[in-house]
Amino acid sequence: MTAPTIRVVLVDDEPLVRSGLRAILLADPAIEVVAEADDGVAGVAAAAEHTPDVVLMDVRMPSLDGIAATERILQRNPATRVLVVTTFSADDYVLDALRAGAAGFLLKRADPEQIREAVRVVARGDAVLFPTAVRRLVGDARPQRAHHEKLLDRLTDREREVLRLLAAGRSNAEIAGELWLGVETVKTHVANVLGKLGARDRMQAAIFAYESGFSDAVSGL
Amino acid sequence: MTAPTIRVVLVDDEPLVRSGLRAILLADPAIEVVAEADDGVAGVAAAAEHTPDVVLMDVRMPSLDGIAATERILQRNPATRVLVVTTFSADDYVLDALRAGAAGFLLKRADPEQIREAVRVVARGDAVLFPTAVRRLVGDARPQRAHHEKLLDRLTDREREVLRLLAAGRSNAEIAGELWLGVETVKTHVANVLGKLGARDRMQAAIFAYESGFSDAVSGL
DNA sequence: AACCGGCTCACCCGGGCGGGGGAGCGCTCA
DNA sequence: TGAGCGCTCCCCCGCCCGGGTGAGCCGGTT
Numbered sequence: 001m002t003a004p005t006i007r008v009v010l011v012d013d014e015p016l017v018r019s020g021l022r023a024i025l026l027a028d029p030a031i032e033v034v035a036e037a038d039d040g041v042a043g044v045a046a047a048a049e050h051t052p053d054v055v056l057m058d059v060r061m062p063s064l065d066g067i068a069a070t071e072r073i074l075q076r077n078p079a080t081r082v083l084v085v086t087t088f089s090a091d092d093y094v095l096d097a098l099r100a101g102a103a104g105f106l107l108k109r110a111d112p113e114q115i116r117e118a119v120r121v122v123a124r125g126d127a128v129l130f131p132t133a134v135r136r137l138v139g140d141a142r143p144q145r146a147h148h149e150k151l152l153d154r155l156t157d158r159e160r161e162v163l164r165l166l167a168a169g170r171s172n173a174e175i176a177g178e179l180w181l182g183v184e185t186v187k188t189h190v191a192n193v194l195g196k197l198g199a200r201d202r203m204q205a206a207i208f209a210y211e212s213g214f215s216d217a218v219s220g221l
Numbered sequence: 222m223t224a225p226t227i228r229v230v231l232v233d234d235e236p237l238v239r240s241g242l243r244a245i246l247l248a249d250p251a252i253e254v255v256a257e258a259d260d261g262v263a264g265v266a267a268a269a270e271h272t273p274d275v276v277l278m279d280v281r282m283p284s285l286d287g288i289a290a291t292e293r294i295l296q297r298n299p300a301t302r303v304l305v306v307t308t309f310s311a312d313d314y315v316l317d318a319l320r321a322g323a324a325g326f327l328l329k330r331a332d333p334e335q336i337r338e339a340v341r342v343v344a345r346g347d348a349v350l351f352p353t354a355v356r357r358l359v360g361d362a363r364p365q366r367a368h369h370e371k372l373l374d375r376l377t378d379r380e381r382e383v384l385r386l387l388a389a390g391r392s393n394a395e396i397a398g399e400l401w402l403g404v405e406t407v408k409t410h411v412a413n414v415l416g417k418l419g420a421r422d423r424m425q426a427a428i429f430a431y432e433s434g435f436s437d438a439v440s441g442l
Numbered sequence: 443a444a445c446c447g448g449c450t451c452a453c454c455c456g457g458g459c460g461g462g463g464g465a466g467c468g469c470t471c472a
Numbered sequence: 473t474g475a476g477c478g479c480t481c482c483c484c485c486g487c488c489c490g491g492g493t494g495a496g497c498c499g500g501t502t
Binding site: 377378379380402403404405406408409410422 | 477478479480488
């Protein structure tokens with residue numbers, strides 16, 4: 001059976017971002033970019049003209065922001081799936097975009113394959129995508145971020161597991177219970193984590209986990 | 222790097238559904254079904270024994286429903302991703318499942334490829350899946366946030382200031398230094414904050430601050 | 443065989459943290 | 473003029489946390 005191609009419209013005010021997205025999506029033969037727009041108004045028009053399966057929509061744009069544009073597109077054609085593209089964490093935008101009917105969120109720094117997969121998921125399935133990264137707050141510190149990830153890489157699997165629970169507010173005794181370990185073992189792992197991350201105490205390790213995106217606030221959403 | 226196989230545990234009281242899911246997942250070499258269970262109790266046991274990456278969990282089952290089983294599984298191993306399988310989508314327990322920590326929802330009538338894709342997506346751990354039918358209910362995530370804000374409102378200005386520094390990883394002595402206070406005063410404020418937020422220790426208060434959006438921005442980490 | 447790294451657990455010790463009190467001060471409002 | 477509240481500071485106490493050090497087990501490397 002021949003899979004129908006996923007028809008996509010790109011809406012972003014930056015040509016660089018558009019061409020980047022186009023190149024990434026081009027790598028998947030199942031995806032076809034049928035139109036592009038550089039602001040919200042043009043995006044609504046393009047969606048009306050081409051009736052795409054998926055719209056990749058930037059949040060902040062001149063003339064008409066992504067939220068309002070999403071609303072208008074879905075008002076005209078509710079079958080359209082709008083993927084909101086954010087540079088940083090959307091935070092307050094998230095709920096607004098959801099209410100406007102967004103099918104998911106994408107970070108611009110996501111891996112190409114992640115982006116393609118997100119498009120496929122919302123196009124084919126009856127699903128809404130939430131990268132947990134959306135809930136995280138990230139400053140413009142890219143190098144610092146790379147540094148964070150490098151430090152995280154130095155952790156062993158066990159240490160990462162311990163860090164995950166530590167950042168969830170668990171005490172050493174609780175971590176021991178949940179991982180079926182002795183408290184002393186947990187203490188060793190915690191000490192190693194603190195040493196490798198350069199954290200003074202478990203609190204700073206938890207903050208590190210949050211800021212580097214290692215820990216996400218899944219509980220709320 | 223080669224992706225390790227995704228280890229899956231199936232929990233459903235109907236053998237027909239289990240064998241159907243197993244057959245579908247079998248088509249993906251990256252997915253391996255390591256165990257099956259026919260009710261919640263057996264599901265929790267199976268999850269504890271095999272520590273799978275993903276658990277496909279039916280909602281309504283004898284002896285222990287999917288929600289409670291999900292809770293117990295995540296309590297023991299938070300790293301597990303639980304995909305709740307529903308016959309219909311707009312049920313009330315969807316929100317409960319979310320609060321229990323479910324990583325996503327799956328409709329039994331979904332396409333095989335959709336099911337495999339959902340497993341892959343949640344296994345990677347960076348996304349939460351929602352059927353669009355329950356998107357409306359996600360708006361109800363607001364009460365949770367509203368609840369957070371109500372608790373934050375009960376804090377005095379001084380307490381909020383202390384919470385901000387506390388969530389930045391500062392010790393009581395450091396907070397005292399930055400606010401020109403005595404350590405004992407800071408301890409009092411911290412104790413009040415813990416009491417008002419219902420937090421067990423400063424770590425959980427910090428997590429509260431992060432998840433409620435109170436601790437956005439700043440923090441020179 | 444010798445070595446190394448990861449995982450496990452053990453003991454000692456100092457310090458910060460959290461809970462329990464109490465107390466004085468200034469402000470606002472009834 | 474009290475009552476209440478917020479802010480400030482104090483003491484005692486128990487516990488958990490973090491640092492230091494050591495040790496045994498196992499699997500892979502040299």
